[in-house]
Amino acid sequence: MAKTESGNAAAGRALSGVAADSRETAASRRGGKPAAQKNEEFNLTIEDMSDDGSGIGRRTGFVWFVKDTVVGDVVRVRVTKVLKSYGYARLMKIITPSRHRVSEPCPAAHECGGCTLQMLDYREQLRMKQEKVLNALTRIGGIPADEIKMKPIFGMDNPWRYRNKALFPIGKSRDGRIIAGFYAARSHRIVECGDCLLGVRENQKILRVILDFLEEYGIEPYDEETGKGLVRHVLIRKGFSSGELLACLVINGRSFPHSGDLVSRLMLIPGMKSISLSVNTARTNVVMGKEILPLAGEPYIEDSIAGVRYRISPLSFYQVNPVQTEKLYGTALSYADLKGGETVWDLYCGIGTISLFLARKAGKVRGVEIVPDAVRDARANAELNHMENVEFFAGKAEEVLPREYREHGEKADVIVVDPPRKGCDRALLDTMIRMAPKRIVYVSCNPSTLARDIRILAGEGGYRLKKVRCCDMFPMGMHVETVVLMSRVRD
Numbered sequence: 001m002a003k004t005e006s007g008n009a010a011a012g013r014a015l016s017g018v019a020a021d022s023r024e025t026a027a028s029r030r031g032g033k034p035a036a037q038k039n040e041e042f043n044l045t046i047e048d049m050s051d052d053g054s055g056i057g058r059r060t061g062f063v064w065f066v067k068d069t070v071v072g073d074v075v076r077v078r079v080t081k082v083l084k085s086y087g088y089a090r091l092m093k094i095i096t097p098s099r100h101r102v103s104e105p106c107p108a109a110h111e112c113g114g115c116t117l118q119m120l121d122y123r124e125q126l127r128m129k130q131e132k133v134l135n136a137l138t139r140i141g142g143i144p145a146d147e148i149k150m151k152p153i154f155g156m157d158n159p160w161r162y163r164n165k166a167l168f169p170i171g172k173s174r175d176g177r178i179i180a181g182f183y184a185a186r187s188h189r190i191v192e193c194g195d196c197l198l199g200v201r202e203n204q205k206i207l208r209v210i211l212d213f214l215e216e217y218g219i220e221p222y223d224e225e226t227g228k229g230l231v232r233h234v235l236i237r238k239g240f241s242s243g244e245l246l247a248c249l250v251i252n253g254r255s256f257p258h259s260g261d262l263v264s265r266l267m268l269i270p271g272m273k274s275i276s277l278s279v280n281t282a283r284t285n286v287v288m289g290k291e292i293l294p295l296a297g298e299p300y301i302e303d304s305i306a307g308v309r310y311r312i313s314p315l316s317f318y319q320v321n322p323v324q325t326e327k328l329y330g331t332a333l334s335y336a337d338l339k340g341g342e343t344v345w346d347l348y349c350g351i352g353t354i355s356l357f358l359a360r361k362a363g364k365v366r367g368v369e370i371v372p373d374a375v376r377d378a379r380a381n382a383e384l385n386h387m388e389n390v391e392f393f394a395g396k397a398e399e400v401l402p403r404e405y406r407e408h409g410e411k412a413d414v415i416v417v418d419p420p421r422k423g424c425d426r427a428l429l430d431t432m433i434r435m436a437p438k439r440i441v442y443v444s445c446n447p448s449t450l451a452r453d454i455r456i457l458a459g460e461g462g463y464r465l466k467k468v469r470c471c472d473m474f475p476m477g478m479h480v481e482t483v484v485l486m487s488r489v490r491d
């Protein structure tokens, strides 16, 4: 997958969680001397891993990031870059391999920027993720460790082929072939990837048809340097319970030559239900264009989770790991502890996935989402499931909730939030605190911002952290999803 952050940003974040104290003390402990010179070699024990999957080791209070190492490795490294309180070093030799080291099954594992933890035993991946969340809640959230009641992280029985969505950049190989793959870490160089082991098997079939078609008709892939060429990306989605497939070609134009032929070839793939174009003529890193032009079928597919049916468009957010999503939403629902009759707000609701889970048990549910297409899907999903007790608002959660509270006297017995990585907006947290629901269920994809927001809710907000459970939505990658229950202590 594309990495949008620079290495320094990722390192900075790792430092803020993992080695916060070393920042001030490192230089003073060394008496102002540099930690090491470029090209210097030394041995290092890898103690932790950063968000981009590099190993982290410490030496005289200084933090080193070493790619291709895992927790528990003892390694020989050579310094490549020295910054103020941390640096980068290259792996020269593994002196003693970690007992958690495994051989990675994917031949592209080292080059591709997607999976960063393939070398680490899955059990250890789970342990590390849970520890990251615990660390964030104590260090950033200020919650004493003995107050955190954490059930074991939800892992997967089979941590492969779990993704229902894949986005492949299209480009050319050095020898001029049209290729699909993934971006190398922190770059836009395409690593040709035969069969990604996180994705469904159909990905390869669909890509083969598209690549052959492009070669046959001489249709050029997009070139980021020149801004010329037509095909930028291919998005593929699969409904795991419905078996339905969606293919969407992101193009630098408004029409596609010989599209009828492409459609008839793709339609031969069992399950293919939706073929569309996404128009993106901007010279930007943003992958999807906002306009979707249908080529065949409806511009969406259907899927269901635990009996709730969902419509999924190319532009809508939909959790990528359906097996784990069911566990995640089930936990959120049990934390909401609905008896019937409650008013529940589901903020950052996407296509209403959590909202509809809640609506089966609540009096009424109000969802808020910023992407208009997702709101349209959310409304269609409510209809699809014959649920009349839900209403969706398009807009920013931090604007819609304050407005509905102030101007329409809206109330909340329970509030669920599921924000993007940057966490909740302060204006939203303030309104939530004023509305004073009995319970707040926080679903988070970023432990640091979760902990920052929990600190506010637990401090001036008057809430207490009651339950925490992590869910591994992204085996082989560093991300971890967490569900937290906060209950109101003051009235």
Ligand code: SAH
Residues within 6 Å of the ligand: 317, 318, 319, 347, 348, 349, 350, 351, 352, 353, 354, 368, 369, 370, 371, 374, 395, 396, 397, 398, 418, 419, 420
């Ligand atoms: N709960 C949903 C979506 C979670 S992802 C699910 O599980 O599927 C976060 C969602 O927040 C995305 O759909 C994104 O479009 C939306 N979003 C981002 N910023 C927002 C904001 N300021 N206000 C409301 N929604 C926002």
